[in-house]
Amino acid sequence: MKLDFPIEQTIKKRYSVRTYQEKRPISEKDKEKLMAYANALSNPFGVHVSFHLLETKDASNSQKLGTYGVIKGTKVFLGATVPAGELSLEAVGYDFEKLILYATHLGIGTCWLAATFNRSAFTTAIGVKENELLPAISPIGYPAEKKSLTESLFRKTLKSNQRKIWNELFFKENFNTPLTETDAGVYALPLEMLRLAPSASNKQPWRVVQSNGAYHFYAEIDQGNSDDNTVVIQRVDVGISASHFHLTTLEKDLSGKFEKLADLKIADPKDLRYLFSWIPEKE
Numbered sequence: 298m299k300l301d302f303p304i305e306q307t308i309k310k311r312y313s314v315r316t317y318q319e320k321r322p323i324s325e326k327d328k329e330k331l332m333a334y335a336n337a338l339s340n341p342f343g344v345h346v347s348f349h350l351l352e353t354k355d356a357s358n359s360q361k362l363g364t365y366g367v368i369k370g371t372k373v374f375l376g377a378t379v380p381a382g383e384l385s386l387e388a389v390g391y392d393f394e395k396l397i398l399y400a401t402h403l404g405i406g407t408c409w410l411a412a413t414f415n416r417s418a419f420t421t422a423i424g425v426k427e428n429e430l431l432p433a434i435s436p437i438g439y440p441a442e443k444k445s446l447t448e449s450l451f452r453k454t455l456k457s458n459q460r461k462i463w464n465e466l467f468f469k470e471n472f473n474t475p476l477t478e479t480d481a482g483v484y485a486l487p488l489e490m491l492r493l494a495p496s497a498s499n500k501q502p503w504r505v506v507q508s509n510g511a512y513h514f515y516a517e518i519d520q521g522n523s524d525d526n527t528v529v530i531q532r533v534d535v536g537i538s539a540s541h542f543h544l545t546t547l548e549k550d551l552s553g554k555f556e557k558l559a560d561l562k563i564a565d566p567k568d569l570r571y572l573f574s575w576i577p578e579k580e
Contacts, residue, residue, distance in 0.1 A: 301334075302402035304548040308490050308541055311398060314406030317370030317438035327405055331375070331437065335396050341543060341555045342573075344388035348396065349376045349423045351434075362422060364436070367413045371438035375407075376419055378429045384557065386529055387572060389432050390536020394494070395544065397435060406440035409433055409537075411497050411530045432533050460492050461501050467492075468506045472566060476507050484512065484577075487545040494541045496534040503538040506563055512575040513561060514539060517568055535572055542575070552578035 328350060335348035353362045353372040362374070377393045379385045397407045411433045425431050464475035467488055478485040488505065496502060502517040516535045518528055539555070546553065557573045565571065 298339075298547055300544065300547055302399060304398070304544045305486070305490060307398045307402050308493055308545075311401040311407075311495075313408040313495060314436075314438075314440045315368055315408055316441040316444050317368075317406060317436065318441050319370040321439050323371070323373050323405065323438045327403060328373070328437075330403065331396065331400060331405070334399050335375070335392075338392045338395060340388045340391040342384040342388040342391065344379060344382065344385050346389050346392040347378045348393075349378065350374075351376060351419070351422055362418050363415045364410060365413050365415075367410070368408065368436045370441055371436045373437050374419075374434050375437055376423050376431060376434040378423060378425055378431050380428055381430055384573065385430065386432055386532040387536035387539065389430075390533040390538075391540040391543070393433060393435070393533075394537040394540040398540075398544070400437060404439070405437055407435045407437055409435055409495055409497070411533065430529070432529055459499070463488075463492070466501065466504060468504070470506070470508050471563060472504070472506065472569070476505075480507065483549070483551060484546075486549060487542045487551070488512075490545040491538045491542040494534075494538040496537065497530045500531070500534070502531040503535045504569055508563060510577055512542075513558075513563065514572050514574065515565060515569040516572055518570050532572070539573075539575075546575075554578070 332348065332350055338346065340346065351362060351374045375396070377389050379389050400407050414434055416431065419434060420431050423431065463478065467476035468474055469476040469480055481488055491503065491505070504515040504517055506513045506515070514535055516531045518531055553576055555573050556576055561571055561574070
């Protein structure tokens with residue numbers, strides 16, 4: 298897979314933008330660049346993700362395609378749809394995050410929205426088919442210099458700049474033994490870039506276990522207190538984290554593949570769901 302921009306640098310540069318320059322709408326050229334890039338994307342899960350550009354130009358449509366006051370200054374959005382299926386949600390997270398990182402590289406602001414948008418209105422506007430899912434959208438535009446009060450409150454409430462530390466996310470052989478950066482070796486940087494990934498409400502639901510040289514990805518899902526939408530969002534989040542991890546391995550020339558294993562013998566807590574594994578290529 299060809300890399301079109303510096304991955305580590307762009308991951309560290311990306312942040313969620315909720316306030317845009319209203320007097321400077323995104324250019325046609327940048328919209329064309331984004332859609333050309335989006336239409337050429339592929340993911341290691343072998344699932345096709347479709348991207349849609351939506352633009353609301355009048356007040357009535359703007360009201361319908363709403364984000365409950367969360368987003369200010371832009372009326373242009375990207376949406377991603379995918380056929381329902383195994384690892385389809387993870388594929389959306391992977392591809393959409395790569396598109397978001399590309400947008401960041403171009404100087405375009407974005408913000409993952411999985412719950413705070415009028416889903417039925419966007420579903421109708423895009424023309425989502427019966428067997429398709431619309432897990433997330435993102436506004437696009439040029440970041441405003443000054444954040445809105447709503448954005449400032451969001452960032453403060455969600456502690457947007459904070460991430461869980463290594464021993465809460467990464468483990469060795471089982472979920473009782475934390476993985477150190479020394480243990481991770483050449484995979485320390487891909488895991489660190491994974492740690493910096495965005496997630497809904499900054500919950501960071503991903504967990505990774507290193508075992509026999511492979512890295513096994515899990516989603517933290519509270520089985521006793523979750524609805525279908527919560528599960529959807531958390532699986533998309535793990536796809537986002539996998540994008541950071543995989544793109545960094547590509548930048549560092551670390552070969553391997555993602556695979557869902559049928560006989561993974563790791564005892565996991567009840568609130569964790571195994572999703573897939575990264576199998577390094579043996580030299």
